[in-house]
Amino acid sequence: MAPTIFLLLALFSIVESTAGEGGGLKLELIRHRLSPDNVSPMAAKSQIWPETSQFIVKIAVGTPPTEVHAIFDTGSDLFWAQCRPCVKCYRQTNPIYDPSKSSTFRTLSCKSPQCHLTGSGAACSGTDTCKYGYGYGSGSTQGELATEKMAVTSRSGATTSFSGVVFGCGHNNSGTFNANEMGLIGFGRGAVSFVSQIGPSVGGRKFSLCLMPYNTDPRISSSLSIGSGSEVKGPGVITAQLVRTSDQTSYSLTLKGISVGKTFVPYSTSGPPAKGNAILDTGTPPTLLPKELYGRLAAEVRRQIPSKPIDDTLCYKGNLGNLVMTLHFDGGVNLRLSTIQTFNKMPDGSFCFTAMSVDDKDALIGNSMMANFLVGYDIDNMTVSFKPTDCTKIG
Template identity: 90%
Template sequence: MAPTIFLLLALLSIAESTADKGSGLKLELIRRRVSPGNVSPMVAKSQIWPETSEFIVKIAVGTPSTEVHAILDTGSDLFWAQCRPCVKCYQQTNPIYDPSKSSTFRTLSCKSPQCHLRGSGAACSGTDTCKYDYGYESGSTQGELATEKMAVTSRSGATTSFPEVVFGCGHNNSGTFNANEMGLIGFGRGAISFVSQIGPSVGGRKFSLCLMPYNTDPRISSSLSIGSGSEVQGPGVITAQLVRVSHQTYYSLTLTGISVGKTLVPYSMSGPLAKGNTILDTGTPQTLLPKELYGRLAAEVRRHIPSKPIDDTLCYKDNLGDLVMTLHFDGDVDLRLSTVQTFNKMPDGSFCFTAMGVDDNDALIGNSMMANFLVGYDIDNMTVSFKSTDCTKIG
C-alpha cells in the first residue's frame, strides 16, 4: 500500500525493547478475506491474518492493552491505529484504542528528536504536539505521533514487550479499510517502521514472511519472523540486491521483463529501463503493471492458455494448462511463478489473473503474486530473498 502523501517526519532514535538482545520473534499471520468491493494487510514471529487479500498482524497496544489488528504493509513505514476521540473514523468491529485509558501513552512534542519535520506544510499544532498526515492510494490517516507500549505474542504463547514504540494515533481516517482492519503496520525501510524500531533489539532490521494463496482456508495461518532467525536460506533460494531509490520506504528491484512460457515480454519496448522500477508491496493485493507492458503480457497469457477467457477478461472457468511465468530482474535474477501466484481462485470456482494495467511508468508486485514464497527482507544488507514454499505448512 504505497503512500502517495509522505509522512512529514523522520525518526532520529529507536525505542528500546524488553526483548532479549538478538533474540528473534515468530508471529502468526492470520488471513482474512476482503470482498471484491474492498479489494483496492522480526526475528519476531507473531500472528498474521490474510484478509482475503490483506494480511493482518495482531499487536497489543497500551496499558492495559487494546488488541489492534493491523494490515501488514511493506509499502509504507508508519504504524497507526484508529484512536479516540475520533474526528472521523471508519466503522470498526473491535473496540477503538483510547489513549486516555493507557498509563503508557505519551504524545511527542515538536521539540522531540523523534519528531524531525521535513518537506512543506505545518506538522505541529499550537499546543506543540507532533502531528502526522499519511496518505495511501485508497485512503489516508491524520493524527498525533506518540510513544506507547507494544506487545506481540509468539506461536509458542510467549509475549514480548517493547516499551516506547513510536506510532500514529489516528483521529481522522478514511479509505477502503473494512471493519476488521483497525490500522496499518508499516514494514518499510524507513526509520519509523515497526521493524526498524524493534529490529536492533531482536537481532537486526530483517524479517521474513510467507503469504498464503488467495483461496486458502482462512483458519490456516503462517508465520512472520523478525530479527535473528528470519533469514531465508538453503537450496532453491534466489537473492536479489535491492535498489536505493529516492523514497527510503520502498523495497525496489529493477524488472527487465516477464516470460510467459519461453516467450519474453520486455518491460519496455523503447528507451532505457529506470533502475528500481518495481516495488514489493504486501499491502496491495494485485500486481500493478504499466498499461503498455500489461497489454503485451495479457495478449501472451491468452495465447498460452488453452481455454477461452470469460467475456473480455483474464478470468477462466478452468484449464489454465501448465502456464509458467518468470519475472526477470536485473542481475540475472529470475523468479519462476506457477498459476498459484499468477491466478486467484475465485468463490465461483473461476480463476482470475493477479495483475492489472495502470497509468504509471513503474510496477508494483502485490501480495497475491508473492503467495507461497518465503520472502526475506534484509534492510541493512539491502537484499530480498525468495524460496518456493508451501506457506500453509510454515509453523
C-alpha cells in the same frame, strides 16, 4: 499500499536509523534506546492472517493491552491504529484503542526528534503536539504521533514486548478499510517503520514472512519473524539485491521483463528499464504493470492458455494449462511463478489474472504474486530472498 505522505503544514526532517553495537537501536540525534522488555537479541515472532485481499498482524498496544489487527504493509512506514476520541473513524468490530486507559501512552512534542523520523508524515503548527497525516490510494489517516508499549506473540505463545514504539494515534481515518482492519503496520525502510524501530534490538533490521494464496481460510495463520533468525536460507532460495532510490520507504528491484512459458516479454520496447522500476508491496493485492507492458503480457497469456477467457477479461472458467511465468530481475535473478501466484481462485470457481494495467512507468508487485513464497527482507544488507513454500503449513 504505497502512500502519498502529505505534510499538513511543515516538512519533516530526515533522521537515519543505525544498528548499534550489542544489537540496540540508535537513532541519530535521539538519545533513546529501544530494546525488548523481556528477551535477548533474537527474533521476535508473530503470526499473520489473511483478511479478504490483505494480511493482518495482531499487535498488543498499551497497558493494559488492546489487541490491534493491523494490515501488514511493506509499501509504507507508519504504524497507526484507530484511536479514541474519534473525530471520524470507519466502523470497527473490535474495541477501538483508548489512550486515556493506557498508563504507557505518551504523545510526542514537536521538539522531539522522534516526531520527525523519516516516513512519519509529521507536521507541527500552532501546537506543541506532534501531528501526522498519511494518505493512501484507498484512504487516509490523521492524528497525533505518540509512543506506546507493544507486544507480538508467536504461535507457541511466546510474547516479545517493546516499550517506547512510535506510532500514529489515528483520530480521523477513512477509506476502504473493513471492520476487521483496525489500522496499518508499516514495514518499509523508513526510520519510523516497525521493523526499523524494533529490528536492531532483536538482531537486525530484517524480517521474513509467508503469505497465503488468495481465499485461504482466514482461520489459518502463517509466520512473521523479525530480527536474528528470520533469514531465508537453504536449497531453492533466490536472492536479489535491492536498489536504493530516492524513495526511502520502498523495497525496489529492477525488473527487466517477464517470460510467459519460453516467450520473453521485455519491460520496455524503447530501451533498458530504469533501475529500481519495481516495488514489492504487501499492502496492495494486485500486481500493477505499466499499460504498454501489460498489453503485451496479456496478449501472450491469452495465446498460451488453452481455455477461452470470460468476456474481455483475463478470467477463466476452464483449464489454465501448465502456464509458467518468470519475473526476470537485474543480476540474473529469475523468479519462477506458477498459477498459484499469477491467478486468484475466485468464489465462483473462476481464475483471474493477478496483474492489472496502470498509467505509470513503474511496476508494483502485489501480495497475490508473492503468495506461497517465504520472503526475507534485509534492510541492512539491502537484499530480498524468495523460497517456494506452502505458507498454509508454517504458521
